[in-house]
Amino acid sequence: MELKDLIQIEIPKLALFVPELIVLITGFVLFSLDLIYKRLSHTLAISVSVIGYTLALLYLVFNFDLRGETFYGLYVRDSFSSLLQVFMILLTIILLAFTLQYQRFKRSLYGEFYYLLSFSLLGGMVLASSYNLLLIYIALEAVSVSFYILTALQRGDFTSKEGAFKYLILGGLAIALASYGAVFLYIYAGSFDLRHVLHFNAPDKSFLILGLVFFLFGLAIKIGVVPFHFWLPDAYQGAPTPITAYMSSVGKIAFFAPVLRVMPLVQESFHNTWVLVVGTLAVITFLYGNFVALVQKDVKRMLAYSSIAHSGYILAGVSVANAIGLKAVIYFLLAYSIMGMLGFLVLAVLERSGNWENKLEDFDGLKHSQGFMAWVFAIALLSLLGIPPTVGFLIKALIFMSLAYGKLWWVGILMIVGVGVSTGYYLRLVVLMFMKERERRAIANPTGFERASMVLMAVSLLILGILPMLLWNYISPTSEMLFRR
Amino acid sequence: MELVPAVFPFIPLSIVLLLLGIVLIVLLEEKFAKWIALVFSGAVLVLSLVSLLYFDFSQAQKVQFYQSITLIEELRLSLSFGADGLSYLMYILTTLVSFVAICWSIRDHQINHRLKEYYAWFLLSESALVGVFTSWDMLVFYVFYELTLVPMFFVIGIWGYKLRLYSAYKFFVYIFVSSLFLLLGVVSIAVEHYRQFGKLSFSYFDLLQNQYSLAFGLFLFLLFFIAFAVKTPIVPFHTWLPDAHGEAPTAGSVVLAAILLKMGTYALLRFNIRLFPKVAVFLMPVLVLWGIATIIFASWFTISQSNVKRFVAYSSVSHMGFVVAGMFLLNKEGLRASIMEMFAHGLTSASLFMMAGFIYNRLHSFNMQALRGSIRFMPVFAVLTAITGFSSMGLPGGSSFWGKFLTIMGAKEYTLRLALLVLAGAFFSVLYVLYLLKTLYLDVKEEGRLVHFTDVRGFKLVAFLLVVVPMLLVGLLPFLFFAFFDAHIDLLLRMVLKSLGGGLWN
Numbered sequence: 001m002e003l004k005d006l007i008q009i010e011i012p013k014l015a016l017f018v019p020e021l022i023v024l025i026t027g028f029v030l031f032s033l034d035l036i037y038k039r040l041s042h043t044l045a046i047s048v049s050v051i052g053y054t055l056a057l058l059y060l061v062f063n064f065d066l067r068g069e070t071f072y073g074l075y076v077r078d079s080f081s082s083l084l085q086v087f088m089i090l091l092t093i094i095l096l097a098f099t100l101q102y103q104r105f106k107r108s109l110y111g112e113f114y115y116l117l118s119f120s121l122l123g124g125m126v127l128a129s130s131y132n133l134l135l136i137y138i139a140l141e142a143v144s145v146s147f148y149i150l151t152a153l154q155r156g157d158f159t160s161k162e163g164a165f166k167y168l169i170l171g172g173l174a175i176a177l178a179s180y181g182a183v184f185l186y187i188y189a190g191s192f193d194l195r196h197v198l199h200f201n202a203p204d205k206s207f208l209i210l211g212l213v214f215f216l217f218g219l220a221i222k223i224g225v226v227p228f229h230f231w232l233p234d235a236y237q238g239a240p241t242p243i244t245a246y247m248s249s250v251g252k253i254a255f256f257a258p259v260l261r262v263m264p265l266v267q268e269s270f271h272n273t274w275v276l277v278v279g280t281l282a283v284i285t286f287l288y289g290n291f292v293a294l295v296q297k298d299v300k301r302m303l304a305y306s307s308i309a310h311s312g313y314i315l316a317g318v319s320v321a322n323a324i325g326l327k328a329v330i331y332f333l334l335a336y337s338i339m340g341m342l343g344f345l346v347l348a349v350l351e352r353s354g355n356w357e358n359k360l361e362d363f364d365g366l367k368h369s370q371g372f373m374a375w376v377f378a379i380a381l382l383s384l385l386g387i388p389p390t391v392g393f394l395i396k397a398l399i400f401m402s403l404a405y406g407k408l409w410w411v412g413i414l415m416i417v418g419v420g421v422s423t424g425y426y427l428r429l430v431v432l433m434f435m436k437e438r439e440r441r442a443i444a445n446p447t448g449f450e451r452a453s454m455v456l457m458a459v460s461l462l463i464l465g466i467l468p469m470l471l472w473n474y475i476s477p478t479s480e481m482l483f484r485r
Numbered sequence: 486m487e488l489v490p491a492v493f494p495f496i497p498l499s500i501v502l503l504l505l506g507i508v509l510i511v512l513l514e515e516k517f518a519k520w521i522a523l524v525f526s527g528a529v530l531v532l533s534l535v536s537l538l539y540f541d542f543s544q545a546q547k548v549q550f551y552q553s554i555t556l557i558e559e560l561r562l563s564l565s566f567g568a569d570g571l572s573y574l575m576y577i578l579t580t581l582v583s584f585v586a587i588c589w590s591i592r593d594h595q596i597n598h599r600l601k602e603y604y605a606w607f608l609l610s611e612s613a614l615v616g617v618f619t620s621w622d623m624l625v626f627y628v629f630y631e632l633t634l635v636p637m638f639f640v641i642g643i644w645g646y647k648l649r650l651y652s653a654y655k656f657f658v659y660i661f662v663s664s665l666f667l668l669l670g671v672v673s674i675a676v677e678h679y680r681q682f683g684k685l686s687f688s689y690f691d692l693l694q695n696q697y698s699l700a701f702g703l704f705l706f707l708l709f710f711i712a713f714a715v716k717t718p719i720v721p722f723h724t725w726l727p728d729a730h731g732e733a734p735t736a737g738s739v740v741l742a743a744i745l746l747k748m749g750t751y752a753l754l755r756f757n758i759r760l761f762p763k764v765a766v767f768l769m770p771v772l773v774l775w776g777i778a779t780i781i782f783a784s785w786f787t788i789s790q791s792n793v794k795r796f797v798a799y800s801s802v803s804h805m806g807f808v809v810a811g812m813f814l815l816n817k818e819g820l821r822a823s824i825m826e827m828f829a830h831g832l833t834s835a836s837l838f839m840m841a842g843f844i845y846n847r848l849h850s851f852n853m854q855a856l857r858g859s860i861r862f863m864p865v866f867a868v869l870t871a872i873t874g875f876s877s878m879g880l881p882g883g884s885s886f887w888g889k890f891l892t893i894m895g896a897k898e899y900t901l902r903l904a905l906l907v908l909a910g911a912f913f914s915v916l917y918v919l920y921l922l923k924t925l926y927l928d929v930k931e932e933g934r935l936v937h938f939t940d941v942r943g944f945k946l947v948a949f950l951l952v953v954v955p956m957l958l959v960g961l962l963p964f965l966f967f968a969f970f971d972a973h974i975d976l977l978l979r980m981v982l983k984s985l986g987g988g989l990w991n
Contacts, residue, residue: 382635385661387631387632387634387635387661388627388628388629388631388632389628389632393628393631396668397624397627397668397671397672400668400669400672400673401672401675401676403669404669404672404673404675404676404677405676405679409704412669413669416662416665416666416669419662419665420658420661420662420665423657423658423661423662424658427654427657427658431642431650431653431654434639434642434643435639435642435643435649435650435653467556468556468557468562469556469557469558472557472559476559
């Protein structure tokens with residue numbers, strides 16, 4: 001590389017960056033509103049957020065074919081980033097339908113909520129569209145710091161504070177590990193760009209392996225991979241339930257995005273190490289998640305463990321570093337973000353009923369007192385379990401396919417064990433809701449918006465399962481594009 | 486494999502009709518639910534019988550009524566429906582028995598709450614079953630295969646008897662976990678097709694071209710076999726069955742025993758033998774002996790039951806032993822026996838479960854001893870039970886006769902000892918039916934203590950007749966049914982021979 005290439009001055013192509021800019025501006029508007037008004041009108045804040053996000057979403061959808069790099073290659077817009085961003089923004093908009101009622105009920109209505117949501121969304125969007133370790137680091141911090149505060153938002157609640165504190169400490173460790181890994185990778189290749197790093201071919205690969213291990217372990221903590229998961233159940237349980245839903249969907253997409261960008265770049269020379277390390281982590285994760293979920297009495301915590309287990313399934317797909325694996329994983333990630341979110345959002349509505357503690361007993365005979373919620377929850381649970389024709393089945397089939405492709409039979413067989421164990425706890429809830437009879441006090445009614453969003457999500461779980469080509473036609477070229485990098 | 490395109494979309498139309506029925510049931514009032522279910526499943530039955538006129542029996546090995554819509558081009562994933570003789574027979578069995586089950590439910594005292602859901606689940610189960618027997622895309626087959634699980638789970642869990650929750654769990658967990666192996670197997674052979682031909686495909690016809698080494702074939706065979714062995718079930722895997730069948734409401738047991746078990750044997754025949762003929766030959770001795778062991782053990786279990794329903798449930802396991810043993814004999818008689826027995830058992834087990842349900846409606850107990858002698862006041866019921874019992878026993882002229890007789894003939898082609906073993910199994914199965922009939926007819930109580938019951942009539946009589954008449958048909962005119970699958974058997978045996986061309990170990 002010559003000197004004139006290095007000092008070339010690039011005019012930023014802001015067109016690529018517009019959605020992020022819109023979200024950023026929305027965040028600052030919300031921030032200022034919170035500063036100006038002593039008692040922030042929540043309808044105003046929600047309207048501003050929804051308008052901002054919708055604008056960003058519309059821009060993305062109408063410019064879906066936008067491609068290019070800007071900021072000296074720091075920022076990459078490709079179909080992968082657009083796809084992930086569309087999902088993140090959509091899910092955030094849906095989330096906003098649920099927050100007001102919940103927080104009013106829990107007396108945790110604060111203005112911070114809205115702009116922290118914007119900033120974490122922004123961080124997630126940037127995470128989905130960068131190969132650069134430095135930018136990834138900054139975006140990780142943006143998402144994480146927002147998440148710490150959002151988790152602790154229920155100020156009067158001890159579990160909320162405890163969860164946030166655990167999250168903060170382990171999250172800090174994660175950031176430290178990731179940045180340490182980034183440094184090793186820089187030593188190895190003299191660049192922060194993952195594409196250069198992984199294509200760089202030095203005879204001694206020890207720094208590369210070391211750097212990748214540290215970097216990925218940092219991300220693994222954020223994702224909640226066993227044995228780095230200790231913060232996750234506490235944070236998920238302590239956080240206000242809509243925030244849990246947000247962390248398990250948008251958060252998961254965001255933290256997995258860099259992993260998915262690394263995955264196609266895995267080279268022949270350390271492919272076997274990759275398969276072994278990631279495969280082992282995957283197996284430990286889904287086995288542990290499922291077995292521990294089985295003994296939970298608290299449904300929210302149970303879903304948190306199920307979220308860990310699903311990270312394990314995704315990692316199983318990641319361990320097969322090939323195009324089919326990547327397609328399977330992207331489909332899985334996007335589909336899971338809907339199922340996981342729906343599960344937690346149902347809890348968010350139900351928690352508004354008096355005396356509701358998310359215990360298993362609370363679900364007895366829910367079908368009779370609140371049939372709508374029971375059906376929606378059942379669809380989410382059956383999808384999490386992987387019963388056709390829901391999308392949950394299709395994504396498990398795709399993961400199995402990628403495992404067969406990589407001849408990872410041991411992961412496949414152990415995954416059968418994991419899914420088999422998960423039958424126990426998903427099914428138990430379905431049984432409680434539909435097959436137990438119980439006289440009940442009043443159960444909270446969802447509002448119109450909530451009802452509509454839940455129907456939308458439940459239907460999309462079915463549609464994505466029955467007509468997979470709707471999403472597949474976007475995912476397939478995307479993953480092939482990533483492999484050409 | 487040749488495909489004959491459809492002149493009229495009988496099969497997709499059946500599925501769509503049933504789904505439409507579900508929509509109507511959900512939308513309309515509860516009191517209409519049963520009639521909607523009856524009309525729609527009746528319409529599908531009529532549709533399947535009308536389609537008989539268009540089925541070309543001279544080329545029954547070909548897939549007829551074939552239709553296909555691509556879902557994902559890249560994975561060659563498509564919704565493709567069609568039926569060769571074997572599928573077609575199962576399709577008719579499905580529509581017939583589902584109609585019978587709904588007919589029975591209309592006057593069943595057990596079904597007195599949540600009617601909308603009940604009939605919706607039954608229609609869903611019927612549509613999924615039609616899908617299972619007529620899908621030619623492996624992943625879609627799997628989808629339908631799993632989908633049959635959900636309605637039955639709810640039917641057992643909500644309308645079942647005392648231990649319903651436990652049984653529903655057990656049923657779901659056993660079948661679901663075992664079928665995950667099937668899923669791994671299905672995607673593995675699709676990927677294997679990619680390795681060999683450079684294209685992913687889930688189409689059954691494409692996958693038939695795959696070649697496997699014996700070791701890898703064995704591994705894949707086992708992945709498939711685990712799922713179907715639990716579903717069928719074969720003896721050590723049968724423990725879910727008595728609970729599920731014993732606790733389900735009558736109509737649920739009817740569908741479970743008559744059709745759901747056939748999914749396992751149908752799939753063994755369709756997939757395990759067709760896709761891995763070499764492995765099937767390799768494992769033949771083990772599987773035949775396993776089948777015979779299933780017959781004998783299950784017969785012993787049956788005799789020791791005092792609960793009529795569990796009695797019938799265990800007898801199903803023993804019949805499935807005949808199906809499995811006959812199938813893996815891999816000769817013409819054995820395969821004929823196997824398919825005949827599949828159809829015959831569909832009818833007899835349906836009838837036997839209705840009998841048990843009828844007894845329960847009268848006595849509120851499943852204890853066989855309680856009904857002793859009372860049967861003399863119910864002549865129609867007595868006749869129906871006698872025909873069913875003798876058919877199930879394998880009396881010449883009864884429907885199960887052909888299954889048992891031809892299995893023995895098939896076994897004799899190998900060695901006489903094997904035939905004698907099958908004969909021993911047949912002997913025990915005679916024993917338990919005789920025991921049942923003896924308790925019902927011959928153990929007479931004192932005159933004064935007999936209870937008068939009303940006889941079978943109305944919808945229940947229709948339900949009984951709809952299975953008893955075909956039962957006699959199978960027994961007396963078996964060649965009508967051979968026409969469905971003889972061509973298929975020839976094709977299958979040719980394929981098995983061809984695959985052995987290079988020797989077993991290549």
